[in-house]
Amino acid sequence: MIAPTLTTARLTLRMHTAADFAPYADLFMSDRAKYMGKTADRKAAWNLFCSDVAEWTLFGHGYWAIDLTETGAFMGQVGFAKRSHFPEVELGWFLFEEYGGKGYAEEAAIAARSWAYDNLGLDSLVSYIEPGNTRSIALAERLGAHQDAAATPPAKDVLVYRHPASEARR
Amino acid sequence: MTAPWQHPSTGLAADRVTAFAALVPVLETPRLRLRAPRIEDFEVYRACLNDTGGAPADIWLDFNQMVASWPLRGFGPWAIDTIGSDTVGLLPVDHEFGDPEPEIGWFLTPVARGQGLATEAARAALSALLGPMGFDSIVSYIDVDNIASRAVAERLGGTQVTNGGHPAKDVLTHRYERVAQ
Numbered sequence: 117m118i119a120p121t122l123t124t125a126r127l128t129l130r131m132h133t134a135a136d137f138a139p140y141a142d143l144f145m146s147d148r149a150k151y152m153g154k155t156a157d158r159k160a161a162w163n164l165f166c167s168d169v170a171e172w173t174l175f176g177h178g179y180w181a182i183d184l185t186e187t188g189a190f191m192g193q194v195g196f197a198k199r200s201h202f203p204e205v206e207l208g209w210f211l212f213e214e215y216g217g218k219g220y221a222e223e224a225a226i227a228a229r230s231w232a233y234d235n236l237g238l239d240s241l242v243s244y245i246e247p248g249n250t251r252s253i254a255l256a257e258r259l260g261a262h263q264d265a266a267a268t269p270p271a272k273d274v275l276v277y278r279h280p281a282s283e284a285r286r
Numbered sequence: 287m288t289a290p291w292q293h294p295s296t297g298l299a300a301d302r303v304t305a306f307a308a309l310v311p312v313l314e315t316p317r318l319r320l321r322a323p324r325i326e327d328f329e330v331y332r333a334c335l336n337d338t339g340g341a342p343a344d345i346w347l348d349f350n351q352m353v354a355s356w357p358l359r360g361f362g363p364w365a366i367d368t369i370g371s372d373t374v375g376l377l378p379v380d381h382e383f384g385d386p387e388p389e390i391g392w393f394l395t396p397v398a399r400g401q402g403l404a405t406e407a408a409r410a411a412l413s414a415l416l417g418p419m420g421f422d423s424i425v426s427y428i429d430v431d432n433i434a435s436r437a438v439a440e441r442l443g444g445t446q447v448t449n450g451g452h453p454a455k456d457v458l459t460h461r462y463e464r465v466a467q
Contacts, residue, residue, distance in 0.1 A: 118306050118357055134358045162383040163347040166354035173306040173353055174325045176299030198291050200346040237297045 118172045119180055124227045127220060129180035129194065132169050136181050136190055139212060140165050148213055151249035171198060177236055182211070182224045191215040194224040196232060196241075203268040207232070207241045207279060209255070221255055229259070233282035241279045244270050253277070294325055310356060311418075313364065313410040320364035320377060320407060323353050327365045330373045334393035355380040361388070361419060366407045374398035377407050379415065379424070386451040389427050390415065390462070392438060399434070405441045412442060416464040423463045430456045 119131035141161040143149055155161040171178035179195030192211035199206075207229055209221045232238055243261060245252045256277040264278035295303055303324065310322035328349050332339065339345040356362035359381065366375040375394035381387065390411060392404040415421045426444060428435045439446075439460040450459020 118302065118309075131357065159383040163351045166358070167347055167350040169357055170350040170354035173303065173322075173357060174350075176295045176302035176306075200289075200291060200343050202291060235298045236295075237299070 119178065120231070122180065122227050122231055123185065124223050126185060127224055127227070128183040128185045129224060129227060130183060131172070132165070132179065132181045132193070136193075137162065137165050139190065140193075143210065143212060149210075151246040151252065152210055167199065168193065168195070168197065171196070177205070177232065179208070180224075180228065182220065184215070184220070189215075191220060192224075194221070194228045196228070196236075199270075202244070202270045204240070204242045205232075205236075205238060206270075207243050209252075216251075222258055225255070225259055229279060239281055242267060243277045243279070245275050245277055247273065247275055288326075288329060292325055292328060306356070310362070310364070311414060313414055314369075315406050315410045317369060318374075318403060318407050318410070319367045319369055320410060321367065322356070323363050323365045323376065327373060327376060330365070330395060331376050331393065333395045334375055336396060351382070352376075352378045352380045359388075361415070361421075364407070364411060366394070366403070368398075368403075374403060375407070377411050379411060384453055385427065387425060388421075389425050391426060392435070404435075404438050408438065408442055412462055416462065421464065423461055425450060425462070426460045427452050427454075427457050428460065430458055436460075 122129040141158045144155045144161040144164060145158065155164060168179035175198055177196045179193045181190055182192045182194055183189060184191055192209065192215060194209040197206045197208055207225060209225050211221050229241060232241060243256050245256060260280045261277040264276045267276040267278060269276050294300065307322035313320040331349050332345055335345065339348065352363045361379050363376055363378040363380060365373055366377055367373050375392065375398055378391045379388065390408060392408050394404055415424055426439050428439060436458065442462060444460030444462050447459050447461050452459055
């Protein structure tokens with residue numbers, strides 16, 4: 117398997133499969149994706165999904181699917197994007213609506229970040245977040261990230277949250 | 287000139303890229319070697335499109351859409367190298383969103399055209415696809431006015447079919463089928 121499978125207390129992070137696309141597309145075409153680059157149609161969602169998967173083959177890092185280990189439910193994704201317009205490698209996450217509010221995104225992001233620091237030789241990671249996305253900002257802050265006004269954003273009006281360096285993580 | 291984000295990974299991430307590449311069959315012909323695509327091939331793909339592929343961000347998504355086929359579907363595009371030399375093109379095998387079935391295509395950089403390399407690469411890929419990779423049939427979708435590509439499809443033994451079902455107008459479907467042993 118191209119992506120390593122990571123496990124946490126409650127979660128299994130695994131390589132995406134084609135079956136993950138249907139719920140992914142439903143999310144990216146909904147208002148819940150308004151801060152995630154909501155797509156105009158399913159074809160655009162497919163290309164975005166493929167990009168999240170293909171980065172594993174091109175860079176050796178990408179997005180994992182997040183499963184709830186106990187039930188096997190596919191709940192969202194966490195991982196890294198190095199898209200063409202991103203100045204740095206981004207740590208990103210989303211959960212489908214019904215799985216929010218239980219700390220799953222935080223648990224997944226901590227595992228993904230630790231893996232990146234141990235395996236990718238990165239000293240630093242950023243999360244790009246739109247100002248209105250208060251829940252993601254709150255999570256970034258719980259993860260110990262701080263807004264980095266000096267960093268280059270990938271687009272106008274996008275905030276850059278810089279994660280603690282590898283030695284400072286919890 | 288490549289941007290920082292296009293630089294190949296190093297260290298353990300690079301090992302993971304190598305592990306992926308090892309899953310993709312290497313195909314060799316008299317002049318060519320077909321192998322797993324890698325990040326460096328993105329610029330080759332852009333060169334093949336010759337300014338016809340739209341914005342770089344869109345070409346990037348399109349390239350990813352092809353590459354992701356390997357992990358998602360177990361088949362996908364090959365990069366085309368000349369033996370011991372340069373990368374001259376990309377041989378996509380993928381199932382694009384909205385298409386009725388998977389297709390095989392060919393992209394060469396401008397300097398590599400006109401030497402029969404697309405036919406040579408696609409013939410090797412068809413042997414693998416319709417042989418060990420288990421396809422009973424595969425198609426090419428070609429714009430009606432793309433005379434050079436239609437000639438390649440015909441040299442490959444593709445049969446033009448009238449009920450290919452491609453959603454776009456002015457797209458011809460050529461079908462290649464497994465030969466009974």
